Amino acid sequence: MIKYVLYALAVGGLLLSCSKDRKKTKMALKKAWKSFENILPQFLTVLILIGLALAVLDEKTISRFLGSESGMPGMLGAVVIGSITLIPGFVAFPLAAALLESGAGYMQIAAFVSSLMMVGIATLPMEIKTFGKKMAVVRNLAAVVFSIVSACVIGVIL
DSSP: OHHHHHHHHHHHHHHHHHHHOHHHHHHHHHHHHHHHHHHHHHHHHHHHHHHHHHHHSOHHHHHHHHSGGGHHHHHHHHHHHHHHOOOOHHHHHHHHHHHHHTTOOHHHHHHHHHHHHHOOSTTHHHHHHHHOHHHHHHHHHHHHHHHHHHHHHHHHHO
16 A cells, blocks of 8 residues: 555656756656666576575575574674675565565574674675775774674564
């Protein structure tokens, strides 16, 4: 139901924008389409990889490694995987939902998503060049600690 409300709001906003300035609205839609075209190859690649991974890994395997029974080792493994993986946020959340449906635990998924969004092992060289080695390492270590703490909080709450 909520998605229909959001669609209606989006269409209403588009119509309002079009009534205010048709030329700017058309330009904005062209820019949005260009952005979509730029994101689409990455998005499709990640979706294919997720689909293959979920096809290969059955629910029992996912539950064993990332299920709530996996406890602290599963959570730490999720932090490591999230830290080294480079996936955009618009793919990470549907992936997290698919993993939850396949038997992963909330604490493990919280650890995975938070480390995925905040820790940047793959981008560390660029971060070192930009911010310096000490700052980059401190920021990433703080992000790892925060990922673990937030996952533990989620584990206690849920």
